[in-house]
Amino acid sequence: MRVPYLDLKAIHEPLEEELHRCFFEVMDESYFLHGREVTEFERAFSEKLDVEYCLGTANCTDSLFIVLKMLGIGDGDEVIVPAMTWITDAEVVSNLGASPVFVDIDPITYTIDTSKIEAVITSKTKAIVPVHLYGQMADMTAICEIAERHGIKVIEDCAQAHFASQNGKFAGSFGDAAVFSFYPTKNLGALGDAGAIVTNDKSLCEACRKMANHGALDKHSHEFPGMNSRMDTLQAAVLLLKLDYIDQWNEERRKLATAYTQAVGGINGLILPQFGGENQHVFHIFNILTSKRDELKHFLSEAEIQTQIHYPKALPFTQAYQHLGFQSGDFPEAFRLQNEGLSLPIYPGMEGEMQEFVIEKVKEFFS
Numbered sequence: 030m031r032v033p034y035l036d037l038k039a040i041h042e043p044l045e046e047e048l049h050r051c052f053f054e055v056m057d058e059s060y061f062l063h064g065r066e067v068t069e070f071e072r073a074f075s076e077k078l079d080v081e082y083c084l085g086t087a088n089c090t091d092s093l094f095i096v097l098k099m100l101g102i103g104d105g106d107e108v109i110v111p112a113m114t115w116i117t118d119a120e121v122v123s124n125l126g127a128s129p130v131f132v133d134i135d136p137i138t139y140t141i142d143t144s145k146i147e148a149v150i151t152s153k154t155k156a157i158v159p160v161h162l163y164g165q166m167a168d169m170t171a172i173c174e175i176a177e178r179h180g181i182k183v184i185e186d187c188a189q190a191h192f193a194s195q196n197g198k199f200a201g202s203f204g205d206a207a208v209f210s211f212y213p214t215k216n217l218g219a220l221g222d223a224g225a226i227v228t229n230d231k232s233l234c235e236a237c238r239k240m241a242n243h244g245a246l247d248k249h250s251h252e253f254p255g256m257n258s259r260m261d262t263l264q265a266a267v268l269l270l271k272l273d274y275i276d277q278w279n280e281e282r283r284k285l286a287t288a289y290t291q292a293v294g295g296i297n298g299l300i301l302p303q304f305g306g307e308n309q310h311v312f313h314i315f316n317i318l319t320s321k322r323d324e325l326k327h328f329l330s331e332a333e334i335q336t337q338i339h340y341p342k343a344l345p346f347t348q349a350y351q352h353l354g355f356q357s358g359d360f361p362e363a364f365r366l367q368n369e370g371l372s373l374p375i376y377p378g379m380e381g382e383m384q385e386f387v388i389e390k391v392k393e394f395f396s
């Protein structure tokens with residue numbers, strides 16, 4: 030049986046009629062940018078997250094760039110980011126002329142190790158970017174406390190954690206601002222690129238809105254050199270529709286994660302994600318760890334089961350940051366994840382028999 034890592038068709042097929050309606054409505058109105066659906070999505074998304082303001086953007090990478098720039102971060106500044114995450118969190122900092130300062134990850138949650146943050150704070154540190162990796166939240170109580178003590182900003186990267194929560198509060202509602210991705214494969218995905226910035230700070234949101242729109246709120250009133258990073262109307266219409274389904278989809282992901290955990294949780298040499306307690310995980314990724322990762326990946330691939338690696342290199346070990354000269358021992362947990370982590374298929378609409386097949390093959394590999 031062929032098991033894809035992710036099947037976007039399985040997510041979209043049940044919505045086909047509604048998606049067609051979205052498409053025809055946007056065509057009919059023909060406001061492809063600045064359409065009413067963008068404002069409606071911004072309102073609905075911020076309300077559901079329980080934050081005051083939301084700005085739709087072209088993608089999450091731009092969102093982070095815009096927020097950091099509008100917070101005045103640039104030449105000579107330092108921004109703390111986890112060693113294991115998608116490249117966005119470091120590259121944006123570098124592209125602003127600042128330096129990403131890497132911190133290792135926690136071995137249980139795979140998010141930034143809060144016990145190692147204070148050791149790297151200097152007079153140049155301007156912000157921390159916690160990433161809620163795989164759909165599990167970083168320890169926001171500890172991070173916000175540290176940031177407050179040192180007078181630095183917190184910008185949450187929620188690209189993998191739509192409506193994950195901690196102590197009943199959603200990811201994105203803790204920091205000074207948060208950024209989201211609606212890349213098609215995300216838990217809440219558009220039909221192309223899209224992103225958002227959320228914050229409770231009105232003036233920060235307004236500054237970001239200008240930055241994302243050529244430095245202007247109104248046409249031709251450019252207050253400073255900005256950029257073009259807008260969410261388009263069709264993406265907003267699709268996201269508005271999908272917002273009604275996100276709770277159900279996240280629940281489906283949690284059920285699949287629980288089924289994996291119950292079935293292969295007892296296998297010696299296999300580490301599974303830990304979840305529960307005050308953290309509501311949304312399982313964007315179901316990542317398992319084994320020292321036989323490459324052999325397991327190959328074995329599953331022979332059985333036509335697709336898996337992925339998130340990510341094959343922790344950021345300090347990518348070519349982009351190799352010049353900093355870090356060694357594996359500088360970030361042992363991130364290094365372990367790059368070598369031992371394997372992401373199993375998980376998505377809403379995944380058929381039970383597909384998951385049973387994956388479980389059977391994982392058990393067979395270890396037996």
Ligand SMILES: Cc1ncc(COP(=O)(O)O)c(C=O)c1O
Nearest residue numbers: 088089090115117188210211212
């Ligand atoms: C943790 C994380 N941050 C940022 C991004 C970047 O998102 P986008 O592709 O919307 O720029 C991603 C997307 O893969 C991500 O997983």
